[in-house]
Amino acid sequence: MIELRGLTKRYGDRLAVDDVTVTVQPGVVTGFLGPNGAGKSTTMRMVLGLDRPTAGTALVNGKPYAEHRDPLRQVGALLEARALHPGRTARAHLQSLAAAGGLPRERVDTVLELSGLTGVAGKRVGGFSLGMGQRLGVATALLGDPATVVLDEPVNGLDPDGVLWIRTLARRLAAEGRTVFFSSHLMAEMAVTADHLVVMGRGRLVADVSTAEFLRRAGGDGVRVRSPRAAELAGLLAGPDVAVESAEAGVLLVRGVPTEVIGDRAAAAGIALHELTAVQASLEEAFMALTADDREYRTEEQPA
Amino acid sequence: MTTTLERPPTTAGLLRGEWIKARSLRSTWYVLVGSLVGMVLLGLLFTSTADDGGPGGNGGGPPGVDFAQPLTLALAGYNLAQLALGVLGVLLVTGEYTSGTIRSTFAAAPRRWPVVVAKAAVLGGLVLVTSAVAALVAYAVGSAVTDGMPGLGEDGVLRVVLGTALYLTAITLLGSALGWLLRSTAGGVATLFGLVFLLPILGNLLPADWGPDVVRWLPGSAGGSLLRLTTTADQFAPWTGFAVLVGYVVVGLAAAVWRLRTRDA
Numbered sequence: 001m002i003e004l005r006g007l008t009k010r011y012g013d014r015l016a017v018d019d020v021t022v023t024v025q026p027g028v029v030t031g032f033l034g035p036n037g038a039g040k041s042t043t044m045r046m047v048l049g050l051d052r053p054t055a056g057t058a059l060v061n062g063k064p065y066a067e068h069r070d071p072l073r074q075v076g077a078l079l080e081a082r083a084l085h086p087g088r089t090a091r092a093h094l095q096s097l098a099a100a101g102g103l104p105r106e107r108v109d110t111v112l113e114l115s116g117l118t119g120v121a122g123k124r125v126g127g128f129s130l131g132m133g134q135r136l137g138v139a140t141a142l143l144g145d146p147a148t149v150v151l152d153e154p155v156n157g158l159d160p161d162g163v164l165w166i167r168t169l170a171r172r173l174a175a176e177g178r179t180v181f182f183s184s185h186l187m188a189e190m191a192v193t194a195d196h197l198v199v200m201g202r203g204r205l206v207a208d209v210s211t212a213e214f215l216r217r218a219g220g221d222g223v224r225v226r227s228p229r230a231a232e233l234a235g236l237l238a239g240p241d242v243a244v245e246s247a248e249a250g251v252l253l254v255r256g257v258p259t260e261v262i263g264d265r266a267a268a269a270g271i272a273l274h275e276l277t278a279v280q281a282s283l284e285e286a287f288m289a290l291t292a293d294d295r296e297y298r299t300e301e302q303p304a
Numbered sequence: 305m306t307t308t309l310e311r312p313p314t315t316a317g318l319l320r321g322e323w324i325k326a327r328s329l330r331s332t333w334y335v336l337v338g339s340l341v342g343m344v345l346l347g348l349l350f351t352s353t354a355d356d357g358g359p360g361g362n363g364g365g366p367p368g369v370d371f372a373q374p375l376t377l378a379l380a381g382y383n384l385a386q387l388a389l390g391v392l393g394v395l396l397v398t399g400e401y402t403s404g405t406i407r408s409t410f411a412a413a414p415r416r417w418p419v420v421v422a423k424a425a426v427l428g429g430l431v432l433v434t435s436a437v438a439a440l441v442a443y444a445v446g447s448a449v450t451d452g453m454p455g456l457g458e459d460g461v462l463r464v465v466l467g468t469a470l471y472l473t474a475i476t477l478l479g480s481a482l483g484w485l486l487r488s489t490a491g492g493v494a495t496l497f498g499l500v501f502l503l504p505i506l507g508n509l510l511p512a513d514w515g516p517d518v519v520r521w522l523p524g525s526a527g528g529s530l531l532r533l534t535t536t537a538d539q540f541a542p543w544t545g546f547a548v549l550v551g552y553v554v555v556g557l558a559a560a561v562w563r564l565r566t567r568d569a
Contacts, residue, residue: 049414050407051568066414070313077411083404085329092328093405100321100419101412102313140408 001026001179002047002148006056009042016042018203019056024181026147029174031194031211032183033287038200040183041079044152047181048077060148061179072101072144078137078151086126090117090136093125094143103144115139116165130157138166149173151182155189167193187283191215199290206290215286223259225252226275227266236265253279318413318422326396326426335392336430339385339472340438346381347442351450373533374453375464378446379439382468382531386475386500386524389431393479394492396427401487410569417561420484424477424557431476436469460533463542467530474527474549475500481556485563500524520545523552 002024009017017039024030034040045051047058049065057064061074068074084093094108112118115135125133134157141149151170155163170193174180181198184190190197190211197214199207207214227233230252234244242256254262259278266273326332354377400406413419443465447453454461478499482492500523507519516538519525529535529545540548 045407045568048407048411050410052566068414071414072313072412075411079407080404083407085325085399085403085405087330088325088328092324096321096324096328097408097412098321099317099324100313100409102317 001061002150002181003059003062004043004047004056005059007043007046007053007058008055009039009046009051010054015203017046017053017200020200020203020205021056022198022205022208024179024198025196026179027174027177028195029170029180029182029193030196030198031190032181032198032200033185033187033190034183034200034206036185037202039203040200041152043200044077044079044150044181044183047150048075048079050079070102070144072097072103073146074144075148075150076141076144076146077149078134078141078154080152081130081137081156082133084125084128084133084136087124089122089124090128090139091121093136094139097140097143101144107143107145111139111142114142131159131162134158135162135165138169146178148179149181151180153184154182155184155186163189187287191283199287201290211283214290215280215283222253222255222279223257223262224275224277224279225254225262225266225273226250227252227271227273229271232269233262233266233271236269236271237262251275313413315418315422318418319426321412322419322422322426326430329396329399331395332392332430335388336434339388340434340441342388343379343381343385343435343438344442344445346384347378348445348449350377350380351446351453354450374446374450375443375461375533376531377450378442378453379464379468379531381442382435382439382472385435385438386472387497389435389472389476390479390496390500391493392431393427393476394483394496395489396423397480397483398487398489398492402489406569416564416569420557420561420564424480427480428473428477432469432473435472436466439465439468454533460542464531464533467542467546470546471527471530471549474546474553475524477553478523478549478556481553481560484560485556521548523549526552 004020004022007017007020008015020039020043032040032044042051046053047060047065061068065071065075090112091108094111095105098105098108109118112121115138117132117135117139120128120132125136128136134154138151138154141151154166158166167189170180170182174195194211197207197209197211198205199214225233228250230246230250234246234252237244237254237257242254244255245253247253259276263273263276351374354374400409409419410416443453443456456462456465475496479492479496482495483489486492486495503522504519504525507515507522507525509515510518520539526540526545527549529540530542532539532542535541535545539545
């Protein structure tokens with residue numbers, strides 16, 4: 001479990017993390033979303049005790065990271081791609097950390113196997129592809145068999161095979177009762193992997209909700225209607241709690257009216273429909289809506 | 305989740321971790337073997353040519369360095385070795401910052417200061433052993449090719465030979481401290497060379513009545529006293545001078561520990 005209480009980090013005039021209070025629960029995969037510069041990495045570094053908070057606290061499994069006597073068993077982290085010395089072999093990298101962290105030697109072989117790197121364990125990291133480096137980073141995070149796993153952009157640079165591996169791994173770790181907290185800017189990946197979302201924008205917490213709730217809250221589902229008499233139909237559908245947008249001529253995006261009702265009303269008025277499709281809001285759209293500033297967010301309230 | 309009752313991270317584990325890190329980089333071995341071979345070969349070159357009107361023949365060289373003394377000639381390669389070893393000291397620290405492994409290192413040892421100590425202990429041990437071997441071999445080779453070499457039992461000779469190893473170890477650790485403080489390879493190397501090589505030269509341009517009082521406090525000059533059979537009035541006594549150099553190292557490492565406490569990694 002990760003508990004952030006009023007966590008704040010200031011660099012000069014800039015508030016990188018602004019009074020963030022959130023709890024990341026064990027047993028589920030929690031996605032950490034936000035545009036570049038939103039403060040995700042800084043937050044993760046404060047969780048690991050690498051950066052010192054300006055104010056507030058970050059607790060992992062009940063204590064500040066640095067106060068754990070067995071830190072690598074508490075938290076495993078992948079903080080940035082390729083934080084590896086190019087001249088060292090994958091095995092030596094893991095062995096040195098296992099020794100320093102008081103972990104049994106067998107863990108090195110276990111995580112090499114788990115990340116599919118056993119065959120290249122004796123090779124110098126400098127010759128690794130981005131994807132192999134990323135796998136070694138994940139292996140490093142899992143070295144201590146930690147109760148909490150923190151991964152910053154783990155799927156960056158991975159091929160489809162690797163992306164699937166991370167997804168399966170994250171789900172399995174959560175199913176084992178661990179806390180899994182991972183960031184990504186790939187929304188589609190988040191939608192299929194994360195059960196819960198923590199969203200940051202410009203250093204502030206924007207949302208702390210389940211993935212399903214996040215999608216619903218950001219506008220929910222809509223219906224795409226194509227008709228030669230679209231403008232006329234829009235007038236028929238107008239009402240409280242109904243939003244009708246028209247991005248192109250003859251096409252409407254209707255929210256707040258089910259497909260059946262739209263079809264029936266069109267038929268009653270003798271309006272021909274060329275398309276009537278239920279569409280689900282994408283995570284991208286939801287994210288854009290939530291992280292846009294207030295004025296942009298209000299478009300929903302203006303009927304087209 | 306397996307709950308294994310393993311020992312918590314220990315000093316021994318930290319030392320072993322740093323040892324694995326140092327030995328798994330080829331640069332460590334290149335520098336150590338290069339310094340050893342370089343010291344022996346340069347000693348051989350200087351001692352074997354001394355009788356043919358080499359540097360010892362005309363009494364040249366910087367003031368205070370007796371090039372007529374075969375012992376000094378046999379160990380003169382230390383000048384080159386300190387360059388390479390000092391860079392190694394800087395590099396083993398800054399390499400962690402440039403590659404980003406420092407974050408994994410501190411994640412494993414969040415109190416941070418034990419890492420500074422463990423790194424210094426492992427590197428210091430490696431360099432001490434290597435340069436002691438290098439100095440003894442250089443002395444033996446020098447003794448074989450020149451007639452005037454004083455015996456190991458003579459006054460101060462063993463102190464100079466093993467003192468060379470102590471001096472090189474201290475310079476390496478000074479490099480390590482600068483690496484922690486500056487986090488930049490270029491900055492650390494430049495500062496180390498400035499302190500050890502450049503400042504003594506500039507110091508020689510100072511007025512004669514107070515210049516030497518400044519110069520002898522510089523790390524290289526102070527520590528260098530340990531490598532002289534006889535010291536002049538302008539220089540510290542051998543062990544006093546070495547204590548001054550050790551003082552620089554201790555202050556440097558303490559400053560590094562203090563900086564690491566508050567700084568973001």
